[in-house]
Amino acid sequence: MSVLAAIAVLAVLILVHELGHFVAARSQGILVNRFSLGFGPVLLKYQGSQTEYAVRAFPLGGFVGFPDDDPDSDVPPNDPNLLRNRPVLDRAIVISAGVIANLIFAYLVLALQLGIVGIPKELNYQAGVLVQPVNQESVAYQAGIREGDIILAVNGQELPASDQSTPLLTKEIQTHPNQQIELKILRENQQQTLKLTPKLGADGKGVVGVALSPNATATYRRPNSPFEIFGIAANRFQQLFVGTLSGFGQLITNFQQTAGQVSGPVNIVKIGAKLAEDNSVNLLSFAAIISINLAIINILPLPALDGGQLAFLLIEGLRGKPVPSRIQEGVMQTGLVLLLGLGIFLIVKETTQLTSQLEWVQRLFQ
Incomplete structure (x- = not known):
């Protein structure tokens, strides 16, 4: 069900995108002969007075069709309401x-x-920095760091329960390109020590291929x-x-x-x-x-x-x-x-x- 929910969200976003094109065209009187959500075989369709509306088998796509691109259209080529016959500004809006x-x-x-x-009220900080997704080809992944790990210390320096822990760790990584650093991490209530060597990035700073976020949870209040x-x-x-x-x-x-x-x-x-x-x-x-x-x-x-x-x-x-x-x-x-x-x-x-x-x-x- 969760996978279907995610696919449904993507389908809605594509529908919103195509609706933008459709509404912009119809509001200017531009002819639209097809509006389709998805691609592949047609599952459902409805023929309106001007436009055919269709739902197709694969929802991760969609299109708005114009008579300009339809060789079977009976609209005269010089019709002023064809998209291609409209001024540049009208077409740019669509x-x-x-x-x-x-x-x-x-x-x-x-x-x-x-x-x-x-509305987020405040963050309740805990010690360390939370590791966000790690790419498998990154320095961090190769060294043994995994998504969800909490980095507790870098080079023997503890990362405090505050908003300063993430900048502190970031600075240590960036200022040690091609130099080995030591990390103490917490994974499933087990502490361990890992060593890695940040690569030299294009900007001259050390990079390990991992994103970091505060180890914190938010509390909320009702909006005013x-x-x-x-x-x-x-x-x-x-x-x-x-x-x-x-x-x-x-x-x-x-x-x-x-x-x-x-x-x-x-x-x-x-x-x-x-x-x-x-x-x-x-x-x-x-x-x-x-x-x-x-x-x-x-x-x-x-x-x-x-x-x-x-x-x-x-x-x-x-x-x-x-x-x-x-x-x-x-x-x-x-x-x-x-x-x-x-x-x-x-x-x-x-x-x-x-x-x-x-x-x-x-x-x-x-």
Whole structure:
């Protein structure tokens, strides 16, 4: 049931994205002849006055279809309500609306979670620093550190029960590239000592390939007003959005160190299933995080994504005429093949390396 809940969340996020495109088009009078949730064989469909609505077998996908791309459409090629015949700005609104819908949805989900769970009041700190998911190729994993471990001391220095423990440990790691450090960890009430040598990162600092979080639990209180909920939700949305952008920036500038942290469908569903199993409200956190990631990925100027289409529109606006269709089709088809290849690679990789990498999501909102 938890796996189905996670898949349902992903299906909702895709539905929100496609609804953004659909509403933006219909509100401008642009013709839309298909709206589909999922891909593969059609399970259910309904023919409206203008649009065919369908649910397909595999829910992790979807599309909005326009008569422009339908060779069987009887709409005249010069119809002003065809998407391709609209001004650049109208088309840009339709293409970007999916991304905007995902961002708005993420913010509303964060507000809903605060309304249900309450406002974090304070953190109750315990000694040490909690280890978040460890990549199997990382220095930390190879040294024996596992997700859920609590690091109690570094180089003989105890990590206190305060908000200073995580910065202290981070500093020790970053200031000892290519130098061995000693860690005392707690795992299932058993203490042990491990030694590892941080690698030299691109920025000249030591890295071990692990994320850290305070060893703390949060207490909550009831919100004073809806305005407080929306204000705190805005702050959390900003933190998540900036953090996600930073993560994509590191993937570009420091690909070797961060590529292993990229997750595909298997790992994403796995994370959502674990959260649903622990506490169904955590699925709201999951939905917000994935929705923001989906928005940022789609706005990247890559072929076959919304950002790629926006890039073509920008070029069209600058040169005063569209990029030739054969060039657009060639770029989009190449990009689609590459994206499908990446998706298949991630699925295979994660299916053969299903390690526990989930607890950290629960702590993002503490």
